Amino acid sequence: MQFLRSTFILYAAHLRMLSRSVRTLISFLAVCLLVLLAALFAGNEDALIIGTRLGLFGHLMFLVPIIGMMLGSAVVTEELESRTLTYPFTRPISRLAFFLGRWGATITVVGVLCGAGAVGVSLAAEHSTLMGDGGEPMIRLERLDTETGEWKRAAPSRTGAPYWLHHDGDWIEIGVRDMREGDTRDLDLTNSNGEALRLLCRKWDLNSRDLPGGFLLRFLWASVLGGVIYSLFTAGLGIYLKNPIILALGYTIAIEWVLSNIPGNAQKISVQYYLRCIVYDPETMNSSLRGAAFTDVALLTPTGSTIRLFLFILVAVAICGRSIRRKQFTFTS
Amino acid sequence: MSYIIRTEGLARWYGEVVGLSDLTVKIEPGITGLVGPNGAGKSTFMKCIVGEIRPHRGRIQVMGLSPFANKELYQRLGFCPQQDALYDHMTGREFVEHLLRLSGTPRREARAQAVRSMERVGLADTMNRRCSGYSKGMRQRVRLAQAIAHEPELLIVDEPLTGLDPIVRHRMVDLFLELRNEGRSILVSSHVLHEVEALTERIVLIHRGRLLAQGKLADIRDLLSTQPRRVKLPAASPRALAQRIVSLPGVSSVTIDQDETVVEVTTRDLPGLNQALPSIVKELRPGVTAFESHDEDLEAVFDYLVG
Numbered sequence: 008m009q010f011l012r013s014t015f016i017l018y019a020a021h022l023r024m025l026s027r028s029v030r031t032l033i034s035f036l037a038v039c040l041l042v043l044l045a046a047l048f049a050g051n052e053d054a055l056i057i058g059t060r061l062g063l064f065g066h067l068m069f070l071v072p073i074i075g076m077m078l079g080s081a082v083v084t085e086e087l088e089s090r091t092l093t094y095p096f097t098r099p100i101s102r103l104a105f106f107l108g109r110w111g112a113t114i115t116v117v118g119v120l121c122g123a124g125a126v127g128v129s130l131a132a133e134h135s136t137l138m139g140d141g142g143e144p145m146i147r148l149e150r151l152d153t154e155t156g157e158w159k160r161a162a163p164s165r166t167g168a169p170y171w172l173h174h175d176g177d178w179i180e181i182g183v184r185d186m187r188e189g190d191t192r193d194l195d196l197t198n199s200n201g202e203a204l205r206l207l208c209r210k211w212d213l214n215s216r217d218l219p220g221g222f223l224l225r226f227l228w229a230s231v232l233g234g235v236i237y238s239l240f241t242a243g244l245g246i247y248l249k250n251p252i253i254l255a256l257g258y259t260i261a262i263e264w265v266l267s268n269i270p271g272n273a274q275k276i277s278v279q280y281y282l283r284c285i286v287y288d289p290e291t292m293n294s295s296l297r298g299a300a301f302t303d304v305a306l307l308t309p310t311g312s313t314i315r316l317f318l319f320i321l322v323a324v325a326i327c328g329r330s331i332r333r334k335q336f337t338f339t340s
Numbered sequence: 341m342s343y344i345i346r347t348e349g350l351a352r353w354y355g356e357v358v359g360l361s362d363l364t365v366k367i368e369p370g371i372t373g374l375v376g377p378n379g380a381g382k383s384t385f386m387k388c389i390v391g392e393i394r395p396h397r398g399r400i401q402v403m404g405l406s407p408f409a410n411k412e413l414y415q416r417l418g419f420c421p422q423q424d425a426l427y428d429h430m431t432g433r434e435f436v437e438h439l440l441r442l443s444g445t446p447r448r449e450a451r452a453q454a455v456r457s458m459e460r461v462g463l464a465d466t467m468n469r470r471c472s473g474y475s476k477g478m479r480q481r482v483r484l485a486q487a488i489a490h491e492p493e494l495l496i497v498d499e500p501l502t503g504l505d506p507i508v509r510h511r512m513v514d515l516f517l518e519l520r521n522e523g524r525s526i527l528v529s530s531h532v533l534h535e536v537e538a539l540t541e542r543i544v545l546i547h548r549g550r551l552l553a554q555g556k557l558a559d560i561r562d563l564l565s566t567q568p569r570r571v572k573l574p575a576a577s578p579r580a581l582a583q584r585i586v587s588l589p590g591v592s593s594v595t596i597d598q599d600e601t602v603v604e605v606t607t608r609d610l611p612g613l614n615q616a617l618p619s620i621v622k623e624l625r626p627g628v629t630a631f632e633s634h635d636e637d638l639e640a641v642f643d644y645l646v647g
Contacts, residue, residue: 009444016441024429090425094486097390097419098442099411332409335393337354 013100017108018115021082025116030081034074034120041065042127049135054216057132059296062226063286066124068279071230072263075117075237076255082109082242083331084251092336103328110242114235121234125227133216146170146183151203161204170206172196181206219291225309229285232316236278239320243327246334270303280304284312344369344494344525345389349398351549352384359384360395361549367527371520373536373543374529381549382529383422386498389527390419403494415443418492420483422499422529428472432482433458435471436489443490457489458482462511476503484512488519495519495526501535513538568592569610569633573603573617576627584620588613 025031045061083106086092095105148170150161170181174196186192186208194204240258244251267279274280284307287296307315345367352360360381376382387393388400391407391414400406405413427435433454440450458467461481466474471482480503487495500516501509516526516539530536536543537557545553545560553560575581578596582603586594590609597604607613610633621628 012444013442016438020427020438024427027429089428090421090423091427093390093392093419093421093423093425094427094439095442096392096409097414097417098439099414099444100442101411102409335408337387337393 010101010104013098014104014108014111017095017100017105018111021109021112022115025078025081025112028081030077031116031120034077037070037074038120038124038127041070041124042131045128045131046135049132049216052132054132054218055292058129058218058222058226059292062125062128062132063283063296066121066128067226067230067233067282067286068264068267070124071121071233071282072237072259072278074120075234076241076252076259078113078117079110079238079241080245080252080255082106082113082238083245084241084249087245087249087336096336102331106242106327106331107324110239113238113242117234117238118231121230122227125230126223129218129223129226133218145209146186147207147209148172149205149207150198150200151205153200153202158205158207161198172204183208219288222286222288222291225286225288228309228313229282232285232313233278233282236316236320236323239323239327243323243330246327246330267301268299272304274301274304278316281307281312281316285309342369343367345400345402345527347388347398347400350385350388350395350400351397352388352393352395358549360388363398363546363549363551365544365551365554367544368542369525370542371516371526371528371540373540374527374546375533375536375543376531376546376552378531380531380547382531382546383498384549385546386419386496386527386529390417390496415490416493418487418490418495420487420495420497420500422502424476424479426471426474426479426482428470431468431470432463432474432478432485433467435482436486439486440489445490453489454485457485460488460515461485462508477505477508480504481508481512484515491524493524495524497526497528499530500528501530501532509535568606568608571605571607571610571613572630572632573605574601574629574632575603576601576629577624578603578626580624581620581626581628584624585613585617588616 041061044065045057048061049057083092086095096102147160148162149158151157152159170183172179172181172194179196181192181194183192183206186206188208190208192206194206196204198204237255237259241251241255244254248254262277263279267274267277267283280301283301286309287301287306289306343366345365347363347365350360350363350365351358358381363381363385374382374385384393388395389402389407391402391410394408402413403416407413427438430438433451436454436457437450440453441447445453455464455467458464461484463478463481463485466478471479474482480500484497484500487497497516501512504512516528519526526539528536528539541556541558543554543557543560544551573581578600582594582596585591585603585605588607588609590612591605591607593606595604596602605613617628617631
């Protein structure tokens with residue numbers, strides 16, 4: 008009972024501190040920026056493209072590790088740096104309660120931020136009308152794929168303003184006012200690959216603004232779980248290192264950003280692999296992620312992936328608890 | 341005799357730097373001063389006492405308990421660290437209350453106790469101000485408030501009077517004496533010796549991690565009887581006085597200061613000098629205005645022992 012009580016007291020105190028911290032503010036602004044980007048691009052892009060590129064790569068791979076690690080590093084290191092660790096450690100509380108209380112507060116904030124990012128990006132992808140509402144005809148530049156013989160998008164869609172093309176070192180203005188929905192105009196131009204170009208005027212296909220069923224929940228779950236794991240990583244490192252964030256950043260860049268995107272089974276040592284297994288649905292998302300390295304690797308089911316991540320959390324918490332109970336912390340006067 | 345702190349062959353080092361070396365000491369209840377120059381090992385000793393670190397060799401018992409991460413001990417012990425660190429986002433009262441709650445005190449009681457404790461250290465008027473807004477002296481007192489708030493049996497205080505103005509310092513000394521009268525034991529460390537002298541006669545003197553001396557200040561001074569003692573005699577005619585004193589047995593040197601107003605005598609036979617001086621003064625009438633011996637204070641003992 009005393010253990011739970013002291014854990015809660017430390018949880019509440021750290022939550023209060025985190026809610027006012029600069030780290031939290033920076034994380035919040037970063038999430039807002041990503042959601043804003045999603046909202047800006049969403050008017051001209053399929054929701055699934057936004058959801059996978061900004062969601063899986065921008066949010067899950069880039070932002071979630073940064074937020075988790077930045078806030079997680081405060082669990083022990085902050086008290087070490089400010090030399091206040093003496094106070095809780097000379098009170099009749101378990102050191103594990105100290106760790107769990109503060110880490111609990113951290114994952115609450117990390118969970119809210121990462122979850123908000125996931126929901127924000129998904130909603131923006133489906134509903135944003137910031138740069139076009141899908142109701143008015145858009146002009147799209149397309150190229151004739153020489154291999155497949157299909158017309159493919161060559162540039163983002165635009166509203167009915169004159170179209171400027173960069174061709175042979177010059178900018179060419181192409182008027183589009185007279186184009187109506189369904190019109191196509193072949194341009195007497197080719198791109199650098201020698202592919203023919205044309206303009207297409209069409210209304211946005213509203214169906215393409217729907218994310219696959221269950222995407223939002225899977226994405227939300229993966230984001231929160233990712234934040235929890237990354238925060239635990241720096242929280243644990245903070246028991247032994249004064250600046251865990253430096254090692255954590257090195258790890259993130261090498262493993263979570265680079266290795267996880269190299270084809271092959273090596274990416275299974277990254278957390279990203281397991282998080283993507285939760286989000287990825289080969290039935291609906293293959294087209295939007297064609298060419299991404301993890302589409303070439305055998306994937307786990309979302310449940311299998313979640314179980315493995317939970318086991319990892321349990322083992323890591325046990326190691327952190329043992330370490331903090333035995334560690335001697337010294338402060339300079 | 342029951343001892344509150346007991347160590348045997350305590351040793352602790354940081355890489356190649358020795359913090360404590362074979363320190364064997366027994367500390368009785370009451371106020372004890374832990375003195376030594378900077379780097380002597382005082383803070384390392386205190387960290388071992390409060391269980392912040394473990395010794396590499398030897399044994400330590402505080403109130404019969406092994407201190408490292410010992411919850412039972414922390415119920416009975418208060419620690420005021422030297423480092424100027426507080427939770428700056430909290431007010432002084434909230435800070436003390438938070439730590440009281442961690443000690444197991446219920447919320448309402450913790451608040452009342454925190455207020456009482458802040459009042460005791462003289463911060464009643466400013467207890468609701470954020471710690472970040474406190475002066476250095478006020479921060480020092482908040483640290484002390486958290487250490488005494490849960491009414492511990494043993495209080496460990498590291499350099500408590502540093503940075504305090506004379507009035508507050510006097511008040512803090514009174515507070516320590518008050519706590520002693522309540523039956524609490526206090527171990528105070530300081531490298532400013534007169535601070536400790538104002539609090540207690542009992543000292544533990546350590547240097548380079550080793551115990552140099554322990555006991556009552558006067559007893560330690562008596563043990564140093566082989567050491568010469570210095571006496572200053574302000575006089576109107578110092579030369580005649582110096583000439584007579586230099587012939588006394590036990591006197592090893594007599595010097596006159598540049599202004600020719602003070603005679604400084606170094607003697608191994610202070611009682612002999614005390615006995616002879618009245619008749620010399622009566623005979624020569626050199627205008628002696630005072631008899632000042634600085635060797636009885638802690639500073640002098642410290643000088644002799646540490647060198």
